[in-house]
Amino acid sequence: MxxxxxxxxxxxxxxxxxxxxxxxxxxxxxxMKAAPFYQPTMPRSGKPMSVKMTNAGQLGWMTDKDxxxxxxxxxxxxxxxxPAIPRSxxxxxxxxxxxxxxxxxxxxxxxxxxxxxxxxHVDADEDAKDAPVVSxxxxxxxxxxxxxxxxxxxxxxxxxSSGDVVVLGGASRHFYHGIDRLYPETSTLLPSPQRxxxxxxxxxxxxxxxx
Ligand code: MD3
Ligand code: FE
Numbered sequence: 554m555x556x557x558x559x560x561x562x563x564x565x566x567x568x569x570x571x572x573x574x575x576x577x578x579x580x581x582x583x584x585m586k587a588a589p590f591y592q593p594t595m596p597r598s599g600k601p602m603s604v605k606m607t608n609a610g611q612l613g614w615m616t617d618k619d620x621x622x623x624x625x626x627x628x629x630x631x632x633x634x635x636p637a638i639p640r641s642x643x644x645x646x647x648x649x650x651x652x653x654x655x656x657x658x659x660x661x662x663x664x665x666x667x668x669x670x671x672x673x674h675v676d677a678d679e680d681a682k683d684a685p686v687v688s689x690x691x692x693x694x695x696x697x698x699x700x701x702x703x704x705x706x707x708x709x710x711x712x713x714s715s716g717d718v719v720v721l722g723g724a725s726r727h728f729y730h731g732i733d734r735l736y737p738e739t740s741t742l743l744p745s746p747q748r749x750x751x752x753x754x755x756x757x758x759x760x761x762x763x764x
């Protein structure tokens with residue numbers, strides 16, 4: 554039984570069994586039809602990220618050269634609202650987040666090749682500072698790195714595998730983290746070395762006791 558560390562970082566290895574993982578891949582395929590993966594680019598430099606992204610939910614996280622990091626209600630290419638977060642994904646939030654409000658953003662990162670990675674960063678674009686982030690890994694295993702609240706803090710590395718769920722609550726919510734590499738031939742869920750990561754987030758500070 555995994556227990557919550559004092560910093561609120563909790564990993565649930567193998568939380569989703571194979572049929573549940575397959576069902577999530579189907580849900581993502583449905584999302585992709587309405588909201589195709591697009592190529593995010595860095596603020597100002599316009600340098601493309603090595604992962605592609607899409608979203609579900611009232612708000613989607615995005616980045617491009619001119620607008621920078623932000624949440625917005627519509628897809629940057631189609632201009633249409635993001636599709637709703639599937640019930641299956643909502644149910645995972647309800648089961649693991651211990652947070653009394655719904656997530657508004659469901660960001661889907663697609664690591665499509667062995668060179669896909671994500672540099673150390675802090676997720677800081679959300680107003681709901683007390684809400685956890687829930688992450689779901691599908692497909693190839695990846696080397697995840699998490700440090701502390703300062704970029705200089707020591708980091709530790711954890712291998713995330715298909716079906717693992719991570720809950721980032723408490724202090725860990727504001728820790729530096731990233732993905733250093735993928736491990737090919739570690740899962741048959743997706744064509745190797747592809748990996749999908751779903752993150753669920755509350756963006757706006759809740760006003761009422763529920764929703
Ligand atoms: C620790 N995604 O989308 S998931 C991201 O695997 C992101 O695609 C990575 O970092 C991925 O922002 C890591 C695990 C994760 C997600 C959010 C966090 C770890 C986190 C927020 C705060 C601290
Ligand atoms: Fe992040």
